[in-house]
Every structure is written in C-alpha cells, then in structure tokens.
Amino acid sequence: MLDFSEFLIESSEDNAHALHASTYNTLEFLKFEQKAIFEKQWxxxxxxxxxxxxxxxxxxxxxxxxxxxxxxxxxxxxxxxxxxxxxxxxxxxxxxxxxxxxxxxxxxxxxxxxxxxxxxxxxxxxxxxxxxxxxxxxxxxxxxxxxxxxIDKPDVDIEHLLANIVETIKPINLENFSFSHRDEYIIDCNWKVYMDNYLEGYHLPHVHPGLNKLLDYRSYDTKLFEWYSYQYSPLENESNNQADIYYGEGSAHYYCIFPNLMLNILPGRLQTNIILPEGHQKTKILFDYYYADLESESTKKLIKKDTEFSDEVQQEDIDICEKVQVGLNSGSYQAGRLCSKREMGVLHFQNLVRRTISKHLK
Ligand code: FES
Ligand SMILES: [Fe+2]
CATH class of the missing domain: 2.102.10.10 (Rieske [2Fe-2S] iron-sulphur domain)
Known part of the structure; x- marks a missing residue:
C-alpha cells in the first residue's frame, strides 16, 4: 500500500507546495477521500x-x-x-x-x-x-x-460551514431562488484538478481570453475563511461596457465551499457547481441554474445567455484540466510551488484536504 503520510503535512504560506501527484492519480487516495470527504462532509x-x-x-x-x-x-x-x-x-x-x-x-x-x-x-x-x-x-x-x-455525521454543522454568506450577499436573498435546469459534464481528470483550477484566477489571461476581457484581472482577489474561499466583484464598471451588458448591475459573489461546492451568485440568479469523482481520473460536474423569477421573459432570455456563455468558459477549463491530468500521470511531476499572490485559495483548499484525510487516517 502507498504511504501518503508525507504528502499530508500541511503546507505553509511561505513555502507553499501543491499536493503530490499521487493524490491525483491513485485509486487508493480516492478511497480515503470517499470516506473522509464525500461521506463525511456536507x-x-x-x-x-x-x-x-x-x-x-x-x-x-x-x-x-x-x-x-x-x-x-x-x-x-x-x-x-x-x-x-x-x-x-x-x-x-x-x-x-x-x-x-x-x-x-x-x-x-x-x-x-x-x-x-x-x-x-x-x-x-x-x-x-x-x-x-x-x-x-x-x-x-x-x-x-x-x-x-x-452519510456520516459531519465534523461541522451547516450554519458554521456557511457562516456569514447570507449577510455578505445582501440584498440578494437566496431563499427567493428556484431550480431551473442542470447541465452535466464528464471530464477526464481527478476532481481536485477541477477544484484547484476554479480556485485561482492565475490562468485567466492564458486559458480564457474572452472572459478575461469582461473581468478586471488585476483586481481579482480571493478572501479565505475557515471552510470556504470567497471572490467578490462589483459589476458596475464604467470603463468596461461589455461586463455591464452581460452581468447587469449589482455584485457578483463566488464561493468555493469545502469540499466540492461552488456558489456563483449574481443579481437575480445563481449557479451551483458540484464536483463529483466518478473515478480517480474521471469527474462529473453538475451545473445547476437557479433564478429568482423563473416565469418572466427577461429570465428566459438570461437563461439562454447564461448557458451559452458558461459553456464556452467551461470548455476552456475542461481542456486545460485534462491536459494537467496527463502531466500528473506522466511521472515527471511531484509537487510544484504555488504563487503567493494568486494561488492562496488553492493552498487553502489543499490544506483542508490534507487535514481531513490525516484526521481520517488517525
Ligand atoms: S424487494 Fe428489494 S431487492 Fe428484493
Ligand atoms: Fe477557468
């Protein structure tokens, strides 16, 4: 049996290293994750x-x-x-x-x-x-x-896990939303490759040239909390008309909640992403769309636009994630350095993985 203990030591900010390749490409590690993460976290x-x-x-x-x-x-x-x-x-x-x-x-x-x-x-x-x-x-x-x-009693109660989200996103009220529809994607990579990718904007200029035009890369910032990381962007941006047209007025809030949930909250709409391992190198992504007013004409137009746009960005992410998995499998790579300016969300998530699996193994 592989010994992972060395790879489960938490990485500090001043010497931040990514998770070891073997945590991304072995069935043994996924089995630990199933028990400690997918059956014991909300x-x-x-x-x-x-x-x-x-x-x-x-x-x-x-x-x-x-x-x-x-x-x-x-x-x-x-x-x-x-x-x-x-x-x-x-x-x-x-x-x-x-x-x-x-x-x-x-x-x-x-x-x-x-x-x-x-x-x-x-x-x-x-x-x-x-x-x-x-x-x-x-x-x-x-x-x-x-x-x-x-499945098992989680370590943390739900209010604690999601603390302060309701207050932060005001005046948006999540209780007003209803489920609209779901898109599914199957990707040939470990579930954590997709998580890591979501957690940094470092790749934006290189992987998403279209999206990069809509967002202000320099002001892209991530705040870390106990169980989630948070990115916020105001949408009124006079210098950038395209963003106004697409997103409307208000604020966008992006939460990545441990272990595998993303809440992308925009005025009048919400998209959840749920990241599920289907195997140690196969991942299912569920995109669920919610809207405040499902019946209105403007929502119907928005649904079409949201789906198309999200599809384009998603294809770009899928492509890079699958290539990363090939690199992780190659034997050429062990665990690289993380960027302190752009990848502290990745470090935060990976340390939660390390901590949760260590606790389980003890
Ligand atoms: S009735 Fe359920 S398995 Fe037989
Ligand atoms: Fe991306």
Whole structure:
C-alpha cells in the first residue's frame, strides 16, 4: 500500500507546495477521500423547490451511497438509503412522486420514512417480521432552501460551514431562488484538478481570453475563511461596457465551499457547481441554474445567455484540466510551488484536504 503520510503535512504560506501527484492519480487516495470527504462532509444534493409535495422524490449518490431524497407526510425532508433491505435493489429511480417507496426488484414496499410496510409472499417465511426492517437514513440539513446530506455525521454543522454568506450577499436573498435546469459534464481528470483550477484566477489571461476581457484581472482577489474561499466583484464598471451588458448591475459573489461546492451568485440568479469523482481520473460536474423569477421573459432570455456563455468558459477549463491530468500521470511531476499572490485559495483548499484525510487516517 502507498504511504501518503508525507504528502499530508500541511503546507505553509511561505513555502507553499501543491499536493503530490499521487493524490491525483491513485485509486487508493480516492478511497480515503470517499470516506473522509464525500461521506463525511456536507454535500449539496438538491433544492426544496424540487420537492414541493408529500411524496416528491429524486435519487442522488453521496460518496458510494445511492440515496432517495423525499418529502415526508410531516413535511420534513429525508435522505433514505436507496438500497432495499431484501437484496439491495433500488426503492426509487429518477424523480417523481409516490405515496410509498416500492422496490423495483421484488416489490418490498416502504413508507416515506423508510419503515418497511409490506413484503409480498413473505408471510410464511420463518423469523421474518416487516416491522424489523427499515431503510437507513443519511443526515440532512436545509440551508436557504438548499438540501445538504451526509452519510456520516459531519465534523461541522451547516450554519458554521456557511457562516456569514447570507449577510455578505445582501440584498440578494437566496431563499427567493428556484431550480431551473442542470447541465452535466464528464471530464477526464481527478476532481481536485477541477477544484484547484476554479480556485485561482492565475490562468485567466492564458486559458480564457474572452472572459478575461469582461473581468478586471488585476483586481481579482480571493478572501479565505475557515471552510470556504470567497471572490467578490462589483459589476458596475464604467470603463468596461461589455461586463455591464452581460452581468447587469449589482455584485457578483463566488464561493468555493469545502469540499466540492461552488456558489456563483449574481443579481437575480445563481449557479451551483458540484464536483463529483466518478473515478480517480474521471469527474462529473453538475451545473445547476437557479433564478429568482423563473416565469418572466427577461429570465428566459438570461437563461439562454447564461448557458451559452458558461459553456464556452467551461470548455476552456475542461481542456486545460485534462491536459494537467496527463502531466500528473506522466511521472515527471511531484509537487510544484504555488504563487503567493494568486494561488492562496488553492493552498487553502489543499490544506483542508490534507487535514481531513490525516484526521481520517488517525
Ligand atoms: S431487492 Fe428489494 S424487494 Fe428484493
Ligand atoms: Fe477557468
């Protein structure tokens, strides 16, 4: 077994080094991350606007665990393991509404709170009682309408994780947003390659010439907090008409929340990015779009524009991330120096990875 302990020592600002290549290209390291990060830190799984009525449900995966997120009779939201107690079939698929959860394999039927209610033809089976079987539950918290879940009890509570965001983004109120649609991307790189890339503007002039014209590279700054990093930019920029036309008035707030969530908050709209490992060198990116007023004509136009623009930037990032993974796999690279002016967000994230995995290994 590979020994990662040397690579998990936190890097200080005055000698900042990136994570070692082996943390990006080995299945062993991803297994630690699944346990310590993806099953023990809050994961954004959806929004209350997707579960309006009792019985509304959708399936997700958190770490290795398939879950069904469902609105219960008591109006609460639960995250049940979507793994039947009989022989591990799914009790839900896709999204929809039902009064009970019926397994797709042999029809065992569960209440919305996970309690088994009936099991066809099991009456004469010795030592079997329906009341003794229940779907396990994940932890769930709702924050500003967003549904977070975790398989194990997380180290930090949700209010602490996201402290001060609500106050900082005023007058924008996240509770006004509703889910519009999702775009998905599959990228051939480790999930952290994509995270690192999001966390610095250093690559902007080289990778995104179009976006670079809209933003003021020199004033691009990142503030670090305990569990997230934050970039802010005022949008009224008289010298730069293009930015006004695209973004409108107000402020843009960009949060990168440990471990794998980005909130891109603009006036009237919000995009979340969720970064999920599909393998040690394969990553799924979910782009979810939310708007304050889904029905208005101006929102419909905005949706089209947002999607097109975000697609262009995304392709540029995908391309560079995949090339970086080739470099990480080459054997030529171990762990490079980070730029103290531009890459402290990367260092902050990578130190959280180091700390979380170290804690898990102890
Ligand atoms: S696996 Fe669910 S009923 Fe058999
Ligand atoms: Fe980028």
């Amino acid at each position: 994961q954004l799984v959806g929004h209350v606007s997707q579960l309006k009525n009792t019985g509304d449900q959708f399936v997700v995966k958190v770490g290795k665990y398939p879950l069904v997120i469902v609105r219960n009779e008591d109006n609460g939201i639960r995250a049940l393991h979507n793994v039947c107690r009989h022989r591990a079939g799914p009790v839900a698929t896709g999204k929809g509404n039902s009064k009970v959860l019926r397994c797709k394999y042999h029809g065992w039927t569960y209440q919305l709170d996970g309690q088994l209610r009936s099991a066809p033809e099991m009456q004469s089976t010795p030592n079997f009682e329906v009341c003794q079987h229940k779907l396990p539950e994940a932890f769930v918290e709702i924050w500003q309408g967003f549904i977070f879940a975790s």
